Structure formats: structure tokens, C-alpha cells
Amino acid sequence: MHKRTFTGFTPKEILAIDASIPAKSREVWKKFAVKEFAKMEDFQEDFIRHVETTLARSLYNCDDLAAYQAASFTLRDKLIVEWNKTQQKQTLRDPKRLYYLSLEFLMGRFLDNAVINLANNETFSSAVDELGFRLEDLILQEPDAGLGNGGLGRLAACFIDSLSTGDYPGWGYGLRYQYGIFAQKIIDGYQVETPDYWLTYLNPWEIPRLEIQIPVHFGGHVYQDDAGNSIWEGDESVLATAYDYPIPGFQTTNVNNLRLWSAKPTTEFDFNKFNSGDYQNSVVDQQRAESITAVLYPNDNFDSGKQLRLKQQYFWVAASLHDIVRRFKKSRRPWREFPQQVAIQLNDTHPTIAVVELQRILIDVEQLPWVEAWGIVTATFGYTNHTVMAEALEKWPVDVFGRLLPRHLQIIYDINFYFLKEVEQKFPSDREITGRVSIIEESSPKQIRMAFLAIVGSHKVNGVAELHSELIKTTIFKDFVKVYGADKFTNVTNGVTPRRWLRQANPGLSALIASKLGGYSYLKDLSQLKRLEEFAEDKDFLHEWDAIKVKNKQRLAALIKKLTGIEVRGDVLFDIQVKRIHEYKRQQLNVFGVIHRYLTLKGLSPEARAQYAPKVVIFGGKSAPGYYMAKSIIKLVTSVGDVVNNDADIGDLLKVVFIPDYNVSKAEIIVPASDISEHISTAGTEASGTSNMKFVLNGGLIIGTVDGANVEITREIGEDNIFLFGNLAESVEDLRNNHRFGKSAIPESLALVFDAIEGGVFGHADEFRSLVDSVKWHGDHYLVSDDFDSYLEAHKLIDEAYKDHDAWVKKCVLSVANMGFFSSDRCISEYAEGIWNIEPVNDK
Ligand SMILES: *Cc1c(COP(=O)(O)O)cnc(C)c1O
Numbered sequence: 001m002h003k004r005t006f007t008g009f010t011p012k013e014i015l016a017i018d019a020s021i022p023a024k025s026r027e028v029w030k031k032f033a034v035k036e037f038a039k040m041e042d043f044q045e046d047f048i049r050h051v052e053t054t055l056a057r058s059l060y061n062c063d064d065l066a067a068y069q070a071a072s073f074t075l076r077d078k079l080i081v082e083w084n085k086t087q088q089k090q091t092l093r094d095p096k097r098l099y100y101l102s103l104e105f106l107m108g109r110f111l112d113n114a115v116i117n118l119a120n121n122e123t124f125s126s127a128v129d130e131l132g133f134r135l136e137d138l139i140l141q142e143p144d145a146g147l148g149n150g151g152l153g154r155l156a157a158c159f160i161d162s163l164s165t166g167d168y169p170g171w172g173y174g175l176r177y178q179y180g181i182f183a184q185k186i187i188d189g190y191q192v193e194t195p196d197y198w199l200t201y202l203n204p205w206e207i208p209r210l211e212i213q214i215p216v217h218f219g220g221h222v223y224q225d226d227a228g229n230s231i232w233e234g235d236e237s238v239l240a241t242a243y244d245y246p247i248p249g250f251q252t253t254n255v256n257n258l259r260l261w262s263a264k265p266t267t268e269f270d271f272n273k274f275n276s277g278d279y280q281n282s283v284v285d286q287q288r289a290e291s292i293t294a295v296l297y298p299n300d301n302f303d304s305g306k307q308l309r310l311k312q313q314y315f316w317v318a319a320s321l322h323d324i325v326r327r328f329k330k331s332r333r334p335w336r337e338f339p340q341q342v343a344i345q346l347n348d349t350h351p352t353i354a355v356v357e358l359q360r361i362l363i364d365v366e367q368l369p370w371v372e373a374w375g376i377v378t379a380t381f382g383y384t385n386h387t388v389m390a391e392a393l394e395k396w397p398v399d400v401f402g403r404l405l406p407r408h409l410q411i412i413y414d415i416n417f418y419f420l421k422e423v424e425q426k427f428p429s430d431r432e433i434t435g436r437v438s439i440i441e442e443s444s445p446k447q448i449r450m451a452f453l454a455i456v457g458s459h460k461v462n463g464v465a466e467l468h469s470e471l472i473k474t475t476i477f478k479d480f481v482k483v484y485g486a487d488k489f490t491n492v493t494n495g496v497t498p499r500r501w502l503r504q505a506n507p508g509l510s511a512l513i514a515s516k517l518g519g520y521s522y523l524k525d526l527s528q529l530k531r532l533e534e535f536a537e538d539k540d541f542l543h544e545w546d547a548i549k550v551k552n553k554q555r556l557a558a559l560i561k562k563l564t565g566i567e568v569r570g571d572v573l574f575d576i577q578v579k580r581i582h583e584y585k586r587q588q589l590n591v592f593g594v595i596h597r598y599l600t601l602k603g604l605s606p607e608a609r610a611q612y613a614p615k616v617v618i619f620g621g622k623s624a625p626g627y628y629m630a631k632s633i634i635k636l637v638t639s640v641g642d643v644v645n646n647d648a649d650i651g652d653l654l655k656v657v658f659i660p661d662y663n664v665s666k667a668e669i670i671v672p673a674s675d676i677s678e679h680i681s682t683a684g685t686e687a688s689g690t691s692n693m694k695f696v697l698n699g700g701l702i703i704g705t706v707d708g709a710n711v712e713i714t715r716e717i718g719e720d721n722i723f724l725f726g727n728l729a730e731s732v733e734d735l736r737n738n739h740r741f742g743k744s745a746i747p748e749s750l751a752l753v754f755d756a757i758e759g760g761v762f763g764h765a766d767e768f769r770s771l772v773d774s775v776k777w778h779g780d781h782y783l784v785s786d787d788f789d790s791y792l793e794a795h796k797l798i799d800e801a802y803k804d805h806d807a808w809v810k811k812c813v814l815s816v817a818n819m820g821f822f823s824s825d826r827c828i829s830e831y832a833e834g835i836w837n838i839e840p841v842n843d844k
Helices: 011-020 023-032 040-054 064-093 111-118 121-130 135-141 151-165 271-275 279-293 307-330 335-341 353-365 370-380 398-404 406-426 433-437 450-456 466-474 478-484 498-504 507-517 526-535 539-564 587-602 628-645 664-673 691-697 710-717 729-738 748-758 765-776 784-803 805-817 824-836
Strands: 097-101 105-108 145-147 170-175 183-187 190-194 207-218 221-224 230-233 236-248 255-265 342-347 381-384 395-397 447-449 460-463 489-491 573-578 615-620 654-659 676-679 701-705 723-725
Touching: 040 064, 040 121, 064 111, 064 135, 064 236, 064 255, 097 151, 097 307, 097 824, 105 151, 105 664, 111 121, 111 135, 111 236, 111 498, 121 135, 151 170, 151 236, 151 255, 151 342, 151 498, 151 824, 170 307, 190 628, 207 307, 221 406, 230 353, 230 406, 236 279, 236 307, 255 279, 255 307, 279 307, 307 342, 307 353, 307 398, 335 342, 335 370, 342 353, 342 370, 342 824, 353 370, 353 381, 353 406, 353 450, 370 381, 370 406, 381 450, 381 824, 395 398, 398 406, 398 447, 406 433, 406 450, 406 478, 433 478, 447 450, 450 478, 460 466, 460 824, 466 478, 466 489, 466 710, 478 489, 498 507, 498 664, 498 691, 507 526, 507 539, 526 805, 539 654, 539 664, 539 805, 573 664, 573 784, 587 615, 587 628, 587 654, 587 748, 587 784, 615 664, 628 654, 628 765, 664 691, 676 691, 691 701, 691 710, 691 805, 701 710, 701 784, 701 805, 723 784, 748 765, 748 784, 784 805
Parallel strands: 097 170, 097 342, 170 255, 342 381, 381 460, 460 489, 573 615, 573 676, 615 654, 676 701, 701 723
Antiparallel strands: 105 145, 183 190, 207 236, 221 230, 236 255, 395 447
């Protein structure tokens, strides 16, 4: 038989293989080729076959888990057929490809998404029904693939969805962590982390490619051979093996690939240990290899600088580049064509070593001259920056880096040397600038500034929302604008996929919209939402719209009851803040506001209370395990909930809920249920935010600061449809300067709140001491005291606006109508045109 793989053949080779296949084989192949299941019976036949053969079960012992797996395998068959066709088509056309390198892919569940993309939802659901199961139950069997922390990881997931949907030849590369983001339990009001071993059962969505084994080396030393070439000899090696996840597109047969690497021990053995009788320890060494991809680092917007993390980064980057280079070399094109065939996007600085690794391959292995190699490298990479906050900017101590990657450290020094020479020539009279832009920070210990390396190694650098992209040019990367000019720096505002974040999360609303717009094609061209404006005065339409919101709120109320035991009504205002818990995101501002509301209500007569809309305030999100302040915020929220929810005098006027273990599948229930969601970061700190987009797309209004993508959301939906408050980014520096001696001016409103906390109203005051003191005495870095009154004011406006319910619903409709811009499809087409220079591969 012919040995075949699906990628990497030249068109000529494919034709040659084709011609060499005997006619008889071809016939048999055609006859039994996997069919598409247009009909229910076809699906059912496949389903039963998978239950009885793949899973070795029967009608009599097929539980929901087995049924979930069988349903997934039937869809996967179909996916793989299309995946093959896609890869063959792309191989034949040999277009430029995009590789998206992300250390995080926060995918969530696959089944639901595959049904929407591949099958007719109703057909599929009733086929499952006839087999004796409910699709909803099967969906719940799937563990949430949580290979990411928050927005950055979810962005990568939305991007690969849009790459497939847009027919772009684009692959994702990441790590297959055995433990994803930890599961959060709330015990006595505190966050407790438990491991997320998500691979307990057979995972139908991954295709193990255990035959792919790429050796990756660490440590060792560098020497020069006789010809003067640098030779790196590592002293530790592990194997990278591939797991492929086919990624379906919507209303297209295009299926792209997400390749996740897993570390395995080499089959080579340390014979010294073995011979000395130390068998036990030689096995331990082997197990250490697997630890590289064991666990995702649970920090969001924070650089922990752990050595194992650096190992993860190089392992992943080396395997991915090996794969990319191998695919390129199959085409037998000259190296100078590499950037015409390959674009690599760095999602944050995590994959920046790829810049160095490609340069190493080109000069050390392929023996290209430095300058030519460097030209290829910089034409290939693009870098996306996600933050301006100092504590989140990645740096590696030179000695740590050099011990693990000695040759790469040399190359970094060389890159820096040539770069600084260029800078010097450009600015001969500015003797300070080389120190400021140097990739090596001359601190003690010396550190490698990964963001600077990423800029120097890329042809484009982008921020993720307009305000953020402007900020990077005027703050952290200011000197690089001088060196390279402003054109190297660009903006691509984030987006979210409307398939998962509208169709899947909110079937009711998406169906209502489809009924008005004539089908679901708007999910592929989200600008069509604009036509909803025609219905903004249509009373019946507004009524239907509102009924869907109420249902979504009841769905969330049931989840809250199940997870927390707390009863909330479905007809009150739902005020939601779900995202990673972080001081810059300011959940503390929200909970201080809640306390203020509670104290205010307590002091009012029943009649006076009527001006406040009854509401439930919902929090959710994980804190990094070592982040004390964030954990205190969670404890304060749950403690306030304990007091408020059990205060009979307050009743349904106010409830406070913390939903444990916020993740993608919980977000799909939470987001469609909001009336108001909170995106209240200190101005200038949130690069974009994406949950702000999800919430508005689902017919919720937002309260927010003038930060990140809130700015562009406001521009699109109109100032009347958003509740903005707080100081602007341009004032932040001065305001912080006012706090420089520690003590802040606390407004009276906030003083009341602090008095209550310190007076023990919500439990022992010591628990919340640092939270209060950081505002009162320690410089209030996040400007809670400066924004508090403005925040309360905005909430007052919300209470008033919510009273006029028809007007409220109309605002929601008009907002959704203008959210088309925030589709990740738009985002991907901007990257494709402006940064990657790639085009769709389809038959159009
Ligand atoms: C969208 C999303 C995020 C990002 O939320 P932000 O409010 O933009 O920080 C984080 N976690 C999950 C599970 C998400 O779906």
C-alpha cells in the first residue's frame, strides 16, 4: 500500500501517487468512502456502530457518557473527512499559511459547537432523541477544555473558529496540558483549587498522532566545529508528540487543525544509571519529561518567571517550528520564499523564543548567512501585545535562560548587538536610548525583555483595541516607535465568534434574530445585525425579545440554585461581573458598591426603597492561587452575600451571588442572562476585554470605564446605550501621583463602606484589612477612591433607566444591531490583510 500523510506533498507528488494507485483500489475506495449523513438514519447507523464497536458497548449498557462519545465520534468522522479534503486542497494550492502560536486555547466544549457547524441542529437533536437520549444531557457529559486562563486563551479559541469559517489556511499550535486551569471550589467563602484532570475518559475530539515524535533538547553546551559553526549539544532531550483537534467552520466544509503537543520521554535510556543498577531512577528521569506538559500555569496577566514555564515555552516552540519548517521544506522552495509561504503570529510574548529558534535553524542548521536569515525571520513573525502592566511583562533572568538554552542566549546577544548598532547609528546624540531599548536589561540579575525581543523579531506589532494600541506607542514601546517608525505598530480590535457566543449560548435570541433576518447567515456576516434596527419600534418583537431574556435569567437562576443553594428571582435586574479576579479589573469596586447599596437600603423607608430596582449581583471568576488580594476579594463577596442574602428586611431587593468555577460552558449560561454587566477596570489597564462584547451581543447593557474595547463599543452602539463612568486613562498618572504619600482622600460614600467592613459587619475585619488599607493607606494604585462616586452615580442612572422597561429593551435591541464589528471574523480578516498577507482557499 501507499504510505500517505495528509500534508506536505507537492502537487506533483500527489498526482504521481494518484496515477500509481491501481484502478481497482480506487474503485473500492470510492465505494466505501465515508458518506455524509444528510439523513437521520445515516447518523443513527453511525452512532450505533460507534457504540457497538468503537466503545464496545451495546443498547443495554449505553449510558449518557457513552452516548456523548458515540455522538461525538459520528460527528468527528464527518469532520475528519472534510479535514482530509481541506488539507489536500491546501496542499495542492500550496498557499501561504498562517500559524497561530498560543500557549493557551480556552476551547470549552466541542460537541455543541460541532453540531452547530456541521449538522442541522434540529435533525441532529431529534435523531439523538429517537435513540433514547437528550442532546442537552449528552452535551453536559463533556468536560470543558480549559487550556487557558481567561481572555487571551479564549481569543485564540475564537480565532481558530474564525480561521476555519473564513476558509483561511491557518493552524493553531499549543500545548496539551494534562491539567487545564484548576477547578475552583468555594469552601467557607474561600477559593480552593482542585486539579482539573480533563482527560479521564476517551476524548473523541482529539486524534493522537503518536507516530509524530519530534526530539527537543535542553541544556548542555555550545562548541565551535572546525568550520567555525556553532554546535549546540543539549544534555536533556524529550519527545514532542502531536494531538490534532479538527476545527470546523460554519457553513463551509473547510476544517483546519489545532495541533497540541504533549511531552513524552525518549526511548533512549540513561545506560549509566541502568548499568549501575539504578533502574528506579532511570524511570524517574523519564517521568520528568512528561512533567513539561503536565500543567497550565494559572496566572492571568502576571509573569511568574518559573523555570518549568520556560521549558514549556521552548518545548512547544521547537516542536511547532520543526513542523512548520518540515512542511515548508517539502515544497523544495528556496529559503528566501519562506515568508511568502509562512506567517507566524505570536499571541503575547509567550512564544517569542520562536524568533530565536528560527534564526538558529537558519544559521546553524541550514547554514544561511546571518543577515539573510534575519531578514527571513523578521518577515515571518507578527507579535500581538496584550498588556501594558509592568507585572505582566515577561522577563527571564539571563543565567536561568542560558542554562536551559545556551545557544539561544548567544543568538539573543547577537540579535541585540546588531539591533543596538542600528539604533546608535540612527540616534548618535542620544546616548540613553540604547539602554532603554536594549533586549537585555542591565539590572541585577540581568534580564531578557521578551516583549522587546518580540518587537525586534517581528514585522508588525499590534495591540488589541484602539486605546490600547495607542497606549503602547506612547508608553512601554515609545522608543521603538522612534526607531522603527509608527507603521510597524498597528491595531486589530479583538472580536468573539458569534457561533459560540450567540447561536450556541443563546439559541432563543439567535432564532428570533434569524426569523427577522431570513435565516442564520448573519452568523457569518455579523454586520447584517444592523437590520434589526427596523424592528426597534415593533412592540411584538420587543415583547418576544424580553421573554427570551427572562427565560435566560430563569436558566441562570436554576444554575445558581444548583451551585450555591441561593434562590434568586428571574424577574429582577441581573447585574453581572464574571472574569478573572484581578485588582485591575476592580471587582473590589463592585463589591464596595454593593455594600454601599445595602447600607443605603437599610437606612431607607419601604417607600423610598422603591427607587432602587430589585437586583441580584452576580460575581464569578478565578483568582491565581498565589494572589492574596484577589482571594480576599472573593472572600469579601461571599461574606457580603452571607449577610445580605439572609437579611429578611432586604428580601429580594438585593441578593449577592458568587458562582464557583467560572469557565467557558458556565459563561454560555451566564452571558445571555445579564441586564447589566460590569467592565470597570482602571482606565488604561484592560487591553481590550472580550466579555464586554459577548454581553452586549446577547442583549445586555454594560457599565464600564473608558477603557479597552469599551471605547469602540460605545462608538458603535452610541453613548445613550452604555453607562460610562470614571476617570480617563490620560488622568491616571496624575491621580496616582496624588496618592504618592500613601494616604488617599476617601469620599464619604466609601468611608461608610470601610466603616462597615472594619466594624465587622461582614465578619472579622482582619480578613479584609489589606483590601481596605490598599485604598486608604497604600496609594490606591487602581484608583478606587477616585472613581467611587462616579461609579455610584452610573448605577443610579441604571436604576432609573431600568424602570422604563420598554425603553430599556429598545436600547438592548439597538445595541445588538450595532455589534457586527465585534465578530472575530472581522478581526481575522484584518489580520489576514494587514499582517499575514494570506487569502482564503475555497472554490469561490
Ligand atoms: C470571554 C471570557 C473571558 C474574558 O473575559 P474579560 O471580561 O474580557 O476579561 C474569560 N473567561 C472566560 C471563560 C471567557 O469566556
